[in-house]
Amino acid sequence: MNKDNNLTNSEIEVLDLEETPSTPKKKKKPIIKFENVVKEYHTGEVYTRALNGINFTIYEGDIVIFLGTSGAGKSTALNLLGGLDQATSGRIFVDGDDITKYNENKMLEYRRAKVGYIFQFYNLIQTLTAKDNVELVLELCKKKKKSNAEYLLEQVGLKDRINNYPSQLSGGEQQRVSIARALAKEPRILFADEPTGALDYNTTRQVLELLVKTCKEKNITLIIVTHNNFITPIADVVYSFRSGEIISKVENNNPTPVGELPW
Template identity: 45%
Template structure:
């Protein structure tokens, strides 16, 4: 057994507008080890994004506890959670979410600068790592979808986070590009020892996972093999 990096205990989340018919997250206990590549599957509305938002400290649980790298998110407070997000977490989203008025390099550099490092070199190196050498000064609209997602991956990686949370990172790409992006994200996380939690709908994502989780109506169940997932 490795070292725990994400732990949730009896986690519940009920949104205000949800009424009596249920909660988005219904008692999730999970223990993720440092460096694990975890893929989270589940139907639309099952609670995947809600769960990532809770882990990221972007939203607070109704009940239960979350520990990131041994730190209780509730104890950290708003300011502490913001610092933790900046320094320890990287995010990759379905729609890339790059700042449109900044170049590729500036998008990556900004993430680093927010952690207190004012040095362009790591930003350039990380863009080279995702194969974007020569395109550093392009704006997002001058890049293809796959290239934009590589900028987003570089932005997440540049600060050497302990954890990367990826919410359907290939959901908006064609399947060939999606597979390339997926392989890149997993390889770079493996090489850096970064823990990756990735939400996906594509079954082939399963092949890359150390752990397969399935979310159903706000509960998480461990799935043992990709074959079992298909059933």
């Protein structure tokens, strides 16, 4: 580790090559595939290339971390994956379908059915209670009425706070509502853009524990975008971004449980 507590390039490489015989590789199905994806922005005369032709594959059930500093392109990649934005060129395959070919309606369906989102600033509807915020999403998926809002909120430990408004909840509580909301859909993939960026260590731990546990239980693919490499051990795969490109890929055969990180 260098003085920034970041893995040095060589260390990354070392980790990459390490194979532990005790943990045999499971046969994993690829769920996401990026092929030469490019994303460009125009703001007036300024022209930014946020993603410069990136390629990667993500497997179902994995916990993936996109790591990088501000402006590296990780959020952009996440946005493209989540259907919040459209790639300039390249292809993105999710569950075998090329979502770059999707029109607005299909994209909407994609967002509705396949994907769940967790934001850094929670993005709850301020004028609805915690319960309502979750029910909002439940209304979308009428077929799957297995769980109800209360149960979901209970699951995230907010049984007593279901009738509170976001302004009456702490940051952590809000994020948990956000998670409950995202999970209510029972998505295939869960995206989390700096989910703990606005939280303290303890809350971060709780939220991460919840996320990981739930995703592992339900076999949801979890992709976390962060600039904090402290939490990278919990992931199965860590992609590092810099200046719109993936500069490294680190696979953890034995990801560390959240509680065992040196908090």
